[in-house]
Amino acid sequence: RFIKSLTTSPSSHIVRRGYASEAVPERKVTVLGAAGGIGQPLSLLMKLNPLVSNLALYDIANTPGVAADVSHINTRSEVVGYASDAELGKALEGADVVIIPAGVPRKPGMTRDDLFNINAGIVKGLCEAIAKHCPNALVNMISNPVNSTVPIAAEVFKKAGTYDPKRLFGVTTLDVVRAKTFYAGKAMVPVAEVNVPVVGGHAGITILPLFSQATPKANLSDEVITALTKRTQDGGTEVVEAKAGKGSATLSMAYAGAIFADACLKGLNGVPDVIECSFVQSTVTELPFFASRMQHSGASSLFYSCIFAMEVRLGKNGVEEVLGLGPLSDFEKEGLEKSKPELKSSIEKGIKFATQ
Numbered sequence: 001r002f003i004k005s006l007t008t009s010p011s012s013h014i015v016r017r018g019y020a021s022e023a024v025p026e027r028k029v030t031v032l033g034a035a036g037g038i039g040q041p042l043s044l045l046m047k048l049n050p051l052v053s054n055l056a057l058y059d060i061a062n063t064p065g066v067a068a069d070v071s072h073i074n075t076r077s078e079v080v081g082y083a084s085d086a087e088l089g090k091a092l093e094g095a096d097v098v099i100i101p102a103g104v105p106r107k108p109g110m111t112r113d114d115l116f117n118i119n120a121g122i123v124k125g126l127c128e129a130i131a132k133h134c135p136n137a138l139v140n141m142i143s144n145p146v147n148s149t150v151p152i153a154a155e156v157f158k159k160a161g162t163y164d165p166k167r168l169f170g171v172t173t174l175d176v177v178r179a180k181t182f183y184a185g186k187a188m189v190p191v192a193e194v195n196v197p198v199v200g201g202h203a204g205i206t207i208l209p210l211f212s213q214a215t216p217k218a219n220l221s222d223e224v225i226t227a228l229t230k231r232t233q234d235g236g237t238e239v240v241e242a243k244a245g246k247g248s249a250t251l252s253m254a255y256a257g258a259i260f261a262d263a264c265l266k267g268l269n270g271v272p273d274v275i276e277c278s279f280v281q282s283t284v285t286e287l288p289f290f291a292s293r294m295q296h297s298g299a300s301s302l303f304y305s306c307i308f309a310m311e312v313r314l315g316k317n318g319v320e321e322v323l324g325l326g327p328l329s330d331f332e333k334e335g336l337e338k339s340k341p342e343l344k345s346s347i348e349k350g351i352k353f354a355t356q
C-alpha cells in the first residue's frame with residue numbers, strides 16, 4: 001500500500017513524510033548551548049533522529065548560523081534557532097526534552113568542580129526558565145560538574161514547585177560509552193554487543209563501572225579490571241589532555257547525549273524496556289543523587305530520595321523504575337564506599353548554591 005501511494009502521488013517525498021509522522025508522535029527537543037563544541041554535533045544528531053518533529057536550538061552566541069546550517073538537512077524535524085535571552089522562553093515552550101550542554105569546558109589541570117563557579121549560575125538561570133516555560137519536559141543535564149548541576153536543577157525546580165524527580169537526569173552516558181569501548185578492546189568481544197553498567201556520579205572516582213556485570217562475559221584478571229576502571233574514570237581527562245587547552249570531549253559526548261535523548265523519546269513514546277544509566281534521584285544509597293540504570297517504558301512507579309547514577313527504566317513519564325545495583329565485586333564495593341564522600345560534598349555544594 002505504501003509503495004502504491006508513493007507511485008500514485010504527484011509528490012512522493014510528501015507522502016513519505018506523512019507516512020513517518022502518522023506512526024511517530026510529534027516531539028519537540030530543545031538544545032540549550034546548541035552552538036558549542038557539544039551543542040553543534042548534538043544538534044546535528046538530533047536533526048537525524050526521526051522521533052524529533054521540532055528542534056529548537058538556543059545559545060547566547062552563534063545560533064543563527066548553526067540553526068540555518070542544520071535546518072537544510074532533509075529529515076523530519078523543523079529547526080528554529082533562538083539567539084538571545086529574550087527568546088529563551090520561545091525555545092523552551094512545548095519542549096518534551098531539554099538537553100543542556102551550556103557552560104564552559106575544562107582545560108588541562110582543571111577538575112570538573114573547577115567549572116562550578118561559572119556553570120552553576122548558567123545552569124540555574126536556564127533551569128528557572130525551564131520551570132517557567134516547560135515544567136513537564138524531561139531535562140538532560142550535560143553541563144559539568146554534573147554531580148552538582150543536577151542538584152542545582154532539582155533545587156531550582158523545587159523552589160518553583162515543578163520538581164518531578166522522574167524528569168531530571170544527569171547525563172552519564174559517556175561513561176557507559178567509554179566503559180563499553182575499553183571493555184570490548186580487552187575482552188576481545190564485538191563492541192556492539194557489549195553492555196557495562198556505570199553507576200555513581202560523573203567525576204573521577206565517583207564514576208563506578210561495574211565490569212563484574214559486563215556482558216558478554218570475559219575472564220579478565222584483577223589487574224585488567226583495575227586498569228579498565230581507572231581508564232573509564234579518567235576518560236574525560238584523557239580527552240582534555242589530548243585536546244591540550246582546546247576543550248573537552250565534544251564528539252563522543254554528542255554521540256552519548258544523542259543516545260540518551262533518543263532513549264528519553266522512546267520512553268515517552270511508550271517503547272517498552274528502554275534501559276539506560278543516569279544520575280537520578282533514588283533510594284539506592286543514602287546519598288541524595290547517584291547515576292542509575294533506568295528503563296524507559298509504559299507504567300509508572302518510583303521510589304527514590306537520593307541522587308546516584310544507576311540503571312533506570314524509562315517510560316512515558318520519564319524514570320519509571322530505578323533498577324538495583326546488582327551484585328558488586330569486593331573491588332566495586334570498595335569503590336562505592338570511596339566515592340561517597342566526594343559525591344556527597346558535590347551534591348551538597350550544588351544544593352547550597354541553589355538554596356542560598
Ligand code: NAD
Binds near residue numbers: 033037039102173247
Ligand atoms: P563549549 O564552550 O564549546 O560550548 C558551550 C556553549 O554554551 C557555548 O556555545 C556557549 O555560548 C553556550 N552558553 C554559555 N552560557 C550559556 C547560556 N546561559 N545559555 C545558553 N548557552 C550558553 O563547551 P562544550 O565543550 O560544548 O561543553 C559544554 C559543557 O558540557 C561543559 O560544562 C563540559 O564540561 C560539559 N561536558 C559534560 C560531559 C558529560 O559527560 N556530562 C561531557 C563533555 C562535556
Ligand code: LMR
Binds near residue numbers: 144174237239240249
Ligand atoms: C567528560 O567526561 O569527558 C566530560 O565530563 C568533560 C570533562 O571535563 O572531562
